[in-house]
Amino acid sequence: MTTTLPQAAAAAAGHRPVRDVAVVGWGAIGRVVGTALAEGALPGARLTRVVDNRPLHGAPAPQADLAEALAHCDLVVEAAGQGFVRDLGTTVLTSGTDLLIASTGALTDPELAREIAEAGPGRVYYTGGAVGGLDLLQAVRGLGDLTRVRLTTAKLPATLHQPWMDAELTERLRTATGPVEVMRGTARDVPARFPRSTNVAATVALAVGDPDRVEVRVVADPGATLTRHVVEAEGPHGHYRFEVNHAPDAANPATSQVVPHAVLRSLAALTGRGGQIL
Numbered sequence: 197m198t199t200t201l202p203q204a205a206a207a208a209a210g211h212r213p214v215r216d217v218a219v220v221g222w223g224a225i226g227r228v229v230g231t232a233l234a235e236g237a238l239p240g241a242r243l244t245r246v247v248d249n250r251p252l253h254g255a256p257a258p259q260a261d262l263a264e265a266l267a268h269c270d271l272v273v274e275a276a277g278q279g280f281v282r283d284l285g286t287t288v289l290t291s292g293t294d295l296l297i298a299s300t301g302a303l304t305d306p307e308l309a310r311e312i313a314e315a316g317p318g319r320v321y322y323t324g325g326a327v328g329g330l331d332l333l334q335a336v337r338g339l340g341d342l343t344r345v346r347l348t349t350a351k352l353p354a355t356l357h358q359p360w361m362d363a364e365l366t367e368r369l370r371t372a373t374g375p376v377e378v379m380r381g382t383a384r385d386v387p388a389r390f391p392r393s394t395n396v397a398a399t400v401a402l403a404v405g406d407p408d409r410v411e412v413r414v415v416a417d418p419g420a421t422l423t424r425h426v427v428e429a430e431g432p433h434g435h436y437r438f439e440v441n442h443a444p445d446a447a448n449p450a451t452s453q454v455v456p457h458a459v460l461r462s463l464a465a466l467t468g469r470g471g472q473i474l
């Protein structure tokens with residue numbers, strides 16, 4: 197039988213406290229994260245509740261509403277969508293629960309970004325998700341502002357179709373035989389237009405500190421069997437280029453397969469696990 201020590205007693209006794217984690221959103225990301233936690237993949241964290249707005253069968257922890265989940269966890273992993281962050285992000289934080297956000301695109305609304313930043317006592321964190329190099333871009337800010345930051349995202353056309361698109365653009369996506377630029381804008385406006393597909397733009401913006409400074413191109417490419425994100429940045433102290441090409445999730449090709457593993461890496465850092473590249 198295992199004995200669970202309360203967090204403070206565990207810390208005093210020299211044990212690292214185990215984080216009680218609720219996963220919100222049991223889809224491409226949440227399912228992989230929650231299953232790994234339930235299988236003990238991360239010794240410093242355990243899955244206590246799962247929240248989803250659809251009935252679930254066979255989840256490895258009880259399904260609960262958010263109120264019940266908050267009573268049984270000290271950390272919420274958001275893998276549900278920008279709507280959850282918008283509607284309930286501050287509820288999580290004001291309950292004293294930490295929040296790890298995947299749907300960073302919600303933060304492009306300046307009022308919500310301010311509310312989330314000021315809410316507490318829970319702390320908010322963001323996963324790097326599908327992009328890399330953000331640690332370095334954050335570090336470079338210590339040397340002075342970046343003068344130009346660009347993100348180009350290329351995905352399969354079907355993953356980029358949106359209800360706001362007119363008939364002509366919809367048809368161009370449907371019949372594309374080569375790359376089609378579907379939007380050019382900034383990290384302020386793009387993630388709201390492609391809420392399930394371009395959170396990466398908002399994440400880059402969090403790293404560089406300004407959504408208006410990040411120029412974004414979204415490209416529908418029938419040849420993009422791997423989802424591509426290219427981040428290019430330049431400043432007085434250097435220039436940087438990060439390109440990733442990810443296999444998409446089989447069930448939800450808008451999401452790259454690596455994303456839940458990026459969330460698990462974020463969780464490993466949050467549990468205080470040693471040996472991490474921070």
Ligand SMILES: NC(=O)C1=CN([C@@H]2O[C@H](COP(=O)(O)OP(=O)(O)OC[C@H]3O[C@@H](n4cnc5c(N)ncnc54)[C@H](O)[C@@H]3O)[C@@H](O)[C@H]2O)C=CC1
Pocket residue numbers: 220221222223224225226247248249250275276277278279280298299300323324325326327391392393395396399448450451452455
């Ligand atoms: N930061 C990044 O690099 C990435 C971020 N994302 C974000 O993560 C979100 C989740 O991605 P996936 O797992 O691929 O989506 P998914 O569509 O496979 O799963 C989402 C799950 O959340 C549930 N859900 C939706 N709204 C909810 C709510 N308000 N409360 C509770 N459950 C809710 C749905 O029923 C579904 O089961 C995306 O919508 C996107 O915003 C996705 C990919 C990359």
Ligand SMILES: O=C([O-])CC(=O)C(=O)O
Pocket residue numbers: 326391392393394395396397423442450451452453455
């Ligand atoms: O998974 C990806 O490649 C990116 C994605 O969906 C997002 O940023 O919302």
